[in-house]
Structure formats: structure tokens, C-alpha cells
Amino acid sequence: IQKENLKELQRLVDKLHPADIADLLESLPLEDRLLVWGLVRPEYDGDVLLEASDAIRETLITDMGAHELVAAAEQLDADEIADLAPDLPQDVMEDVFRSLPIAEREQLRAAMSYPEDAVGALMDFDVITVRENVRLEVVLRYLRRLEELPDHTDQLFVVDRNEHLKGVLLINKILVSDPEMLVADVMTKEMITLHPDDKAQDAAHAFERYDLVSASIIDHDKKLLGRVTVNTVIDFIQEKAEYDALNLAGLREEEDLFAPVLRSVRNRWVWLAINLVTAFIASRVIGLFEDSIEKLVALAALMPIIAGIGGNSGNQTITMIVRALALEQIKAGSAWKLIGKEIGVSVVNGLIWGGVVGLFTFAIYQNVELGLVMMLAMLLNLLLAALLGVLIPLTLRKLGRDPALGSSVMITAVTDSGGFFIFLSLATLFLL
Amino acid sequence: IQKENLKELQRLVDKLHPADIADLLESLPLEDRLLVWGLVRPEYDGDVLLEASDAIRETLITDMGAHELVAAAEQLDADEIADLAPDLPQDVMEDVFRSLPIAEREQLRAAMSYPEDAVGALMDFDVITVRENVRLEVVLRYLRRLEELPDHTDQLFVVDRNEHLKGVLLINKILVSDPEMLVADVMTKEMITLHPDDKAQDAAHAFERYDLVSASIIDHDKKLLGRVTVNTVIDFIQEKAEYDALNLAGLREEEDLFAPVLRSVRNRWVWLAINLVTAFIASRVIGLFEDSIEKLVALAALMPIIAGIGGNSGNQTITMIVRALALEQIKAGSAWKLIGKEIGVSVVNGLIWGGVVGLFTFAIYQNVELGLVMMLAMLLNLLLAALLGVLIPLTLRKLGRDPALGSSVMITAVTDSGGFFIFLSLATLFLL
Structure with a gap:
């Protein structure tokens, strides 16, 4: 069997x-x-x-x-x-x-x-080149002799004797043109050209915007080196999206679903260690206020609410900003405008959710002052989240780093430790 | 000026x-x-x-x-x-x-x-059709009369008089074949066909796997309805990746960077509200143990560590499983194998990080039992995270829902409330 x-x-x-x-x-x-x-x-x-x-x-x-x-x-x-x-x-x-x-x-x-992450790494060398001073008929005869064209050949590249790119001849243009015409008269000089050192991400944007099937890669002397095709670009986009998603969750790379346990542990330990450090810091912040908590034990039950919502709100802001940075939508002048807007959002949210949290606290502990402290702490932690939610990715970018990497961990660390500190010190000041 | x-x-x-x-x-x-x-x-x-x-x-x-x-x-x-x-x-x-x-x-x-999210929504009606019993020469003459071909025309569709799809004629094949040949002899019968009700996600997979530039859409009688082209697929992939990223951060949709404050508040409130509910629940779990915290206030400072690392570890597991589900890599029989592996990973992590956390606790509070309780609580919360990190996405999928939506919030809610409960009840049992 x-x-x-x-x-x-x-x-x-x-x-x-x-x-x-x-x-x-x-x-x-x-x-x-x-x-x-x-x-x-x-x-x-x-x-x-x-x-x-x-x-x-x-x-x-x-x-x-x-x-x-x-x-x-x-x-x-x-x-x-x-x-x-x-x-x-x-x-x-x-x-x-x-x-x-x-x-x-x-x-x-x-x-x-x-x-x-460079265009050169996506390069494919399978290009068909033609000269500009021949008739389409000659090109057609040449193609017929090849018997097969490379995949994704939507254009031929027109070069001179030194392999310098002069233009592109679209296949679809060959088909609808009179075979007696010269390549020079049918070719397009307006074309997207890439350099091997360009960022692959930029090539992906170009393919997306201009609906390309292939694009030439040239060096600084305009010499044709190769091309990029849309299938490679799709693979790149998918891998990038996946890599970002994995990183956000604290996985170093994609994991074999059936990997041995120790391999998986290795793939995951870095982020857990980083998070442990930030958790230790938050824990020591709380430790500073042990006297206050001993006097009013409700503080222990309420503090995670302040930290949690702050973290959520901060992550919303960061995601917005990271996306805008990736799409190059943030100009030098707009940082202040963005901070202004995010602070506006967090004031409104702080008043709404701070109010809800204050009422919840009052309902459970029958303590008006405690409710007011909760409301104020929520408002302040959301403001902190908004400010750093804009500043962290902008700073990472300024330092030449990928703003998508690690900014989520950082904002959560800030809103945790910051949230505990804000809430517990307000409580110590006003309630004890 | x-x-x-x-x-x-x-x-x-x-x-x-x-x-x-x-x-x-x-x-x-x-x-x-x-x-x-x-x-x-x-x-x-x-x-x-x-x-x-x-x-x-x-x-x-x-x-x-x-x-x-x-x-x-x-x-x-x-x-x-x-x-x-x-x-x-x-x-x-x-x-x-x-x-x-x-x-x-x-x-x-x-x-x-x-x-x-259906293939029909990506459909484009700009198709060129030919009959199988004509010579390529005739096809070429026909194309020449069109003056321009639709973008992304890498193939013509061969249909009978009832518009039923018989095969595809690759443009590149036309170019390298003898014009005297019949369409029927040059066309390909092996081709990817889509139905308008197919999931757009599946079409995207097909384009990625088979390196397509265009694919036909047919109805259940094999009648040609239109086509999908690679540029639409790239847009779809990008939008999907962006939508997933926004959702993960609790944003309902992409936001105008300069949207008025109240609009942004509206885009973000749902997730904040959901998180507030889970935070309230976690707060009430802590509330159950206020007596214990009053007696040993160190518990208040230590409990966020257990909850935080549990949440991180659970999110790692969930991300793995959601990715595997999206790629259809999880067969009916493998759920138990996956749970087994994730439990193995969390036992190892629990012993390592539990040990670190236990030592940290001992170093600060000079209390051996407290250190042991921390270690045990960490281990148990990581086990909980592993189990639910596999079960939550699998269950969502079984219920016909998108496992990427909301599973991160759910696992965090479980590891927060669960982590507080595990730690505080162990502490109450063994330390007080």
C-alpha cells in the first residue's frame, strides 16, 4: 500500500x-x-x-x-x-x-x-536590444530567429554601438506599426530608467505608479545593464510586507512552521529580551511608589488602564506617521502641523476616555478625587503618546534608520513607564 | 510675486x-x-x-x-x-x-x-479576441488596424462564436512564429482562468506564483467576461498590506494626514473603546486581589512584567499562525502539531525568561519564594499565550472570519487578565 x-x-x-x-x-x-x-x-x-x-x-x-x-x-x-x-x-x-x-x-x-535592498539585486540580464536605424521588418525577422522571447518582454531596448540606451521599442507598438518604418520613428524616448544603486523600494513605487511590466537599468553613463520585471517587483513587495509584519510582532525572520523548538526560540528571543528590559524599567517606576500603593491599594488595579490606553493611542499615531514617511508625504515644514494635529486628537480623546475612566473609577471606588486623578492622568499620558508618536519615527528617520523598526516597542515602553509615573505621582500629590 | x-x-x-x-x-x-x-x-x-x-x-x-x-x-x-x-x-x-x-x-x-474583495472588482473589459481558424498574418493585420493595443496586452484571447474561451495566443509567440501558421496551432490551451466570484486574494497569489501579466476571467460556462492585469493586482496587494497594517494598529481606515481632529478621532475610537473594555476587565481582576497587594505591595510592581511578556510572546505565535493560514499552509491534521511546537517554545522561553525574572525579583526584594512565584507565573502565562495564540486564529478561521482582524487584541486581553490572575493567585496561595 x-x-x-x-x-x-x-x-x-x-x-x-x-x-x-x-x-x-x-x-x-x-x-x-x-x-x-x-x-x-x-x-x-x-x-x-x-x-x-x-x-x-x-x-x-x-x-x-x-x-x-x-x-x-x-x-x-x-x-x-x-x-x-x-x-x-x-x-x-x-x-x-x-x-x-x-x-x-x-x-x-x-x-x-x-x-x-538595491535595484541591482532585482536585476535580470535577459534583455533584447536593437539599433535605431533599422526597419521594424528587420526587427521582426530578428525576433523570429530567436524562437522564444524572455518572459515579460513588453519592450525592446534601443541602444547605440556602445550599449548606451537611446529609447525603448514597445512590443505592442511593433505590432500596430507599418513594418517599413524605422525603429527610431516608432521608439519612445520618454521612459522610466533605474540605476542599480537605487532603492528597490523606489523601483516598486515606480512600477506601482506607472503600471510598468519592465524597466531598464542603466549606469551613470546611460549604458544598459539589464532590466527589472514586474514579477520580481511583486515578490519584493510581498516579502517587504511580510518582513514588516513579522518585525512588528518581534520575529526576526519568517519561521519554518515546523521548525525545531530551539530554532524558534532563537528567532524570537531578541524582542522578548528587549521587552523584558522595558518591563523591568516600568516595574522599577512602580517600585518608587510602593508607599503610595500601600496606602491606597486601588492604585494598583487602576494603573494598567492608563498605561494600556496610552500604548494603544501611541501606536495609532506611530502607524500613521510611519506610513506617511514611507510614502514620502511628510515635508520639512509639516512636522509641527502634524504634532499639532495629534495633540488635538489626544486632547479630545483624553477628555472623552478620561471622562469614561473617571466615571468607572468613581462607580467602583466611590472616590471623586481618585476619579479626577484618573481623568487627568489619562489626558497627560495620551498627550505624551501623541508627542512621542510623532517624534520617535521622525527622529529614527533623521538618524538614517528605518522608522518602522522598533518604534512600536519604544512608544509602548514610554507610555508604560510614563503612564505609571504620571498616574502614581499625581495620586501621591493629590490623594495622600 | x-x-x-x-x-x-x-x-x-x-x-x-x-x-x-x-x-x-x-x-x-x-x-x-x-x-x-x-x-x-x-x-x-x-x-x-x-x-x-x-x-x-x-x-x-x-x-x-x-x-x-x-x-x-x-x-x-x-x-x-x-x-x-x-x-x-x-x-x-x-x-x-x-x-x-x-x-x-x-x-x-x-x-x-x-x-x-472579489476578482470581479478587479476586472478590466479591454480584451482583444481572435478566432482559432485564422492565420497569424490575419491577426497581425487586424492588430495593425487597431492602431493601439490596450495596456498590458501580453496575450490575445481565442474564443469561438459564442465567446467561449478556447485558449490564449501569447503576443511573444505571435512575434516568433511563422505568419502562415494558424492561431489554433500557436495558441496555448494551458492557461490560468479566474472566475469573477473568486477571492481577489487568490488571484493575487496566482499572479505571484505563475508570474502573470494578465489572466482571463470566465463565467461558469467558460464564456469570456474580461481580464485582470498585473497593475491592478499590484494595487490590490499594496492596499491589502496597508489595510492589515492599519488594522493591527487599531485604525479603521487610512487617514488624511491633515484631516480635521474630529475626523481622526472618529477613525480611531473603536479600537480604543475595545481596549478600554479589556483594560477594565484586567483592572477588576487585580481588584480581586487588593488584600494580597496590601499585604505585599511588591506584587503591584511585578505584575506588569508577567502580563507584558505574555502579550509579546502570544503576539509572536499569532503572527506566525495568521501568516501560515494566509498562505494555506495549515492542514487539518497539523493543528495539534503546531500547538505542541508552540508549547515547547513557551516551556523553553518560560524556563529561560522565568529564570531571569526570578533572579531580578530576588535581587531587588531579597525574597526567594517571591522569585519562584514570578518564575512559575511567567511559565504558566507563556503557556497560556502559546495555546491561545494557536487557538484564536484557528477558531476565527473556522467561524469564517479573517484571522488577522482582532486576534492581536484578543491575545493581549487574555495574557493581561490571565497574567494578573495567574500571578496574583499564585502569590496569594504561596506567599500570604
Whole structure:
């Protein structure tokens, strides 16, 4: 029966697209995953590795011999090998490198030289170039001889003899134009060009805004280096969104769902440690007021309300500001305007929610002064949250850091410790 | 001087792409925004409205007369008008509708009939169809007569006389094939087809996996209805990522950076109210133990540590599970395996961080039993976080809800109230 099932499974795997195989592998516990991995057609190995997430890819590579890995890598283009390179053993990479034709070696070296968040890392070298002084008819004959065009070829690149980019010839334009016309008369000179050192994020914005399928990459002399295609951009956008989401939750990277326990612990410990430090600080702030709490124990039950709502409100502000920074919507002059607005919001919220909290406190403890202190503390903590909710991301940006990273932890630390301090010191001043 | 500046500004605006104008408008306070909006060429009005975010679009539409709005809408395709429709006044929509040719009226009605998260809402009607029994040469002549092809035309759709989809003819295939060949011999029958009722999320996955530029939409009889193109998919992915990020922070929708204070308050109040309720509950849990806190006031200073780290750890688990659910990686059988793994992680974390917290407590309060109670409470709260971090999203999914929505608030509520309860009751049992 085992054998029957295996045959069935083999048939199933044979019918799947590499991307679907990668997905299937991610959803399987390690043992089953390696069983299925063994059934994948060797010619798909490279593509599946490419499509799999980092954590899964590692488990697959560990399972493969050096020979298999070299064979898998050789099926891929230079830019794709560059994506795999960080995960491949040194000796495998050397073998792969030696097996490549000279031109591709150059491409691989170029692709590996760019940082992960640069346009160069998204570059694809599969471009078709034409000269501007030929007729479309000649271009058509040339294309026919190629037998197949690279994926996502929506335009050909018009270059001079020094490979300098002169314009682009849209495929759709070729189809609707008279074959007797010259490339120079049909090509477009208005085009989006990227530099390999541009931020990948900016390329993604350009694709989104201008609805591109591909865009050229040129160096500072306008020499054509390669192109970026929309499928790579989609992958980049998805990975970026995922990375942000994971980071917000305090996970260092995406995790194999079935990773061994100790691996998961390693992926998660940094943020827990940071949070522990901020929790210790908050705890010591409360410790300062132990005398007050001993005299009026209701303070202990009420203080988390002030800290909690402050944290929430601060995170709302931070999210707004981080989004606006990512979209470059904040100009130098508008910081004060934004702080003004957020302070306005927190005054209104402070009065509304402070009032609710004050009434709640009065209802439970029958103590008017305690209710008023709650209301005032809430208002002040929301003001603190608003002010730092704007200032933390703006400062991180000014220091050249990613404002999305860590600003949520910081604001929560401030509104916790700050909230406890504000509430307990007001209570000590007015109630005891 | 004012006039000089206006002229300068007019020149600048005239050079911008509609998407860039929309971005510029978003970054300006209301008064300046309306000034620039007045300078935009009328023929760009429709595109700018389309590119602007909901909050900004509203401020622009409020500023326009009915005539201007009708004129702007008339420049757009039916599927684009459908995107604007919810924001347009009723009488404007009626005028627009009446001004459309019959065929486009049908398309507009169709486009407006699908829910926002369905493939139908992404549909574009600009398709080129050909018959399978003609030569490529004839197709080429036909295309040449069109003078311009719709954007993102990477394939033509091959249909029979009843508009039933038979296959697709890739543009790149036309270019490299002999013009004497028949469409039937060059077309591909293996193709991705979508249904208008499919989830837009699934279409996005398909584009990402199979590197598509466009895909056909057919009804259940295989009749061709329209297509989806990659630019729409990118917009969808971006909007989804943004929506998720805003929701996580407790913002109902994206906010105009310069919105009036009361508008922002309205956008943010729901989550603050929900959090206030959970904070009240946590406060009452502490209230149950006021006698214990009175006797040992250190408890008040220590309890936020237990609650805080529990919340962090629970959010890590939830993020993992929500991501895996979104990628359909969790099969029926794996829930128990996942719970087992997360419990393993929290036992290890509980022992490590519980130990650290216990030592910290001992160092400050010189009380061994208190340190042990802290350690045990930490361990138990992390276990609670792990268990519910898996169960909450799985349950939401089973109930047919989006597991990304609200699960973070729920886990925090559980680890706060639960953490206070576990710690304070252990302390009452063992220390007093």
C-alpha cells in the first residue's frame, strides 16, 4: 500500500508548478517534506529552491548532495543563482561559478555585488536590444530567429554601438506599426530608467505608479545593464510586507512552521529580551511608589488602564506617521502641523476616555478625587503618546534608520513607564 | 510675486504624471491641496481621483461641481468608474450612467455588482479576441488596424462564436512564429482562468506564483467576461498590506494626514473603546486581589512584567499562525502539531525568561519564594499565550472570519487578565 501511495504522490507532484511544489513543501512537517522533495523532477529543483522561503530552503539544501546542488543551480539564470548564493555551501558556489560561461560569470558577480535592498539585486540580464536605424521588418525577422522571447518582454531596448540606451521599442507598438518604418520613428524616448544603486523600494513605487511590466537599468553613463520585471517587483513587495509584519510582532525572520523548538526560540528571543528590559524599567517606576500603593491599594488595579490606553493611542499615531514617511508625504515644514494635529486628537480623546475612566473609577471606588486623578492622568499620558508618536519615527528617520523598526516597542515602553509615573505621582500629590 | 509663483506651480503640475499629482496632493494641507487641485488639467481629473487614497479623494470630490465630476468620470473606463462610484454623489452617477454607450453601461453595472474583495472588482473589459481558424498574418493585420493595443496586452484571447474561451495566443509567440501558421496551432490551451466570484486574494497569489501579466476571467460556462492585469493586482496587494497594517494598529481606515481632529478621532475610537473594555476587565481582576497587594505591595510592581511578556510572546505565535493560514499552509491534521511546537517554545522561553525574572525579583526584594512565584507565573502565562495564540486564529478561521482582524487584541486581553490572575493567585496561595 505504501508503494501505491508513493506512485500516486509522484503523479501528483509531477503535475505541479514549481511554485506550488514550494508551497506544498512549506506546509509539510520535515520528514514528509523531504520525502516529497525526493520525488521532485531534478529539472525543477532550482526553481523550487528559488520559490521556497528562506527557512524552508535551508532544510531542502541540507538534504541535497553537492552534485545535486550544482546541477540545480546550473538550470538557473545568473540573477537567480545570485538569489540562492547566500544559502549555498562555499564549495558548491565555486563549482557553479566555474561551470558558467564567461559572460554569465560576470553577470553573477555583478548581481551578487548589490545589497539586498538595491535595484541591482532585482536585476535580470535577459534583455533584447536593437539599433535605431533599422526597419521594424528587420526587427521582426530578428525576433523570429530567436524562437522564444524572455518572459515579460513588453519592450525592446534601443541602444547605440556602445550599449548606451537611446529609447525603448514597445512590443505592442511593433505590432500596430507599418513594418517599413524605422525603429527610431516608432521608439519612445520618454521612459522610466533605474540605476542599480537605487532603492528597490523606489523601483516598486515606480512600477506601482506607472503600471510598468519592465524597466531598464542603466549606469551613470546611460549604458544598459539589464532590466527589472514586474514579477520580481511583486515578490519584493510581498516579502517587504511580510518582513514588516513579522518585525512588528518581534520575529526576526519568517519561521519554518515546523521548525525545531530551539530554532524558534532563537528567532524570537531578541524582542522578548528587549521587552523584558522595558518591563523591568516600568516595574522599577512602580517600585518608587510602593508607599503610595500601600496606602491606597486601588492604585494598583487602576494603573494598567492608563498605561494600556496610552500604548494603544501611541501606536495609532506611530502607524500613521510611519506610513506617511514611507510614502514620502511628510515635508520639512509639516512636522509641527502634524504634532499639532495629534495633540488635538489626544486632547479630545483624553477628555472623552478620561471622562469614561473617571466615571468607572468613581462607580467602583466611590472616590471623586481618585476619579479626577484618573481623568487627568489619562489626558497627560495620551498627550505624551501623541508627542512621542510623532517624534520617535521622525527622529529614527533623521538618524538614517528605518522608522518602522522598533518604534512600536519604544512608544509602548514610554507610555508604560510614563503612564505609571504620571498616574502614581499625581495620586501621591493629590490623594495622600 | 504670488502670480509668478502660481505660474511656476502650474508648469510643475503640468509636467507630472497623474499618480505623482495624487501623491503631491496627499502631502499637502487642505488649503494648499485645493489650490493645486485647481491647477490640474481637466483631462487628468479622472486619473488623479482614481490614484488618490480614499480619504484624499473625498476632499477633492467635495471641492468639485457636478459638471466637473461627470466630465472627469467620462474620461475613465467602465471598471475605473466602478472604483470611483462609492465616492460620487448619486446624481453625478446617474448623469455618468446616462452618458455612457449601452455596452459600457452593461460593463459598469457588472463591475459594480461584485464585492470589493472579489476578482470581479478587479476586472478590466479591454480584451482583444481572435478566432482559432485564422492565420497569424490575419491577426497581425487586424492588430495593425487597431492602431493601439490596450495596456498590458501580453496575450490575445481565442474564443469561438459564442465567446467561449478556447485558449490564449501569447503576443511573444505571435512575434516568433511563422505568419502562415494558424492561431489554433500557436495558441496555448494551458492557461490560468479566474472566475469573477473568486477571492481577489487568490488571484493575487496566482499572479505571484505563475508570474502573470494578465489572466482571463470566465463565467461558469467558460464564456469570456474580461481580464485582470498585473497593475491592478499590484494595487490590490499594496492596499491589502496597508489595510492589515492599519488594522493591527487599531485604525479603521487610512487617514488624511491633515484631516480635521474630529475626523481622526472618529477613525480611531473603536479600537480604543475595545481596549478600554479589556483594560477594565484586567483592572477588576487585580481588584480581586487588593488584600494580597496590601499585604505585599511588591506584587503591584511585578505584575506588569508577567502580563507584558505574555502579550509579546502570544503576539509572536499569532503572527506566525495568521501568516501560515494566509498562505494555506495549515492542514487539518497539523493543528495539534503546531500547538505542541508552540508549547515547547513557551516551556523553553518560560524556563529561560522565568529564570531571569526570578533572579531580578530576588535581587531587588531579597525574597526567594517571591522569585519562584514570578518564575512559575511567567511559565504558566507563556503557556497560556502559546495555546491561545494557536487557538484564536484557528477558531476565527473556522467561524469564517479573517484571522488577522482582532486576534492581536484578543491575545493581549487574555495574557493581561490571565497574567494578573495567574500571578496574583499564585502569590496569594504561596506567599500570604
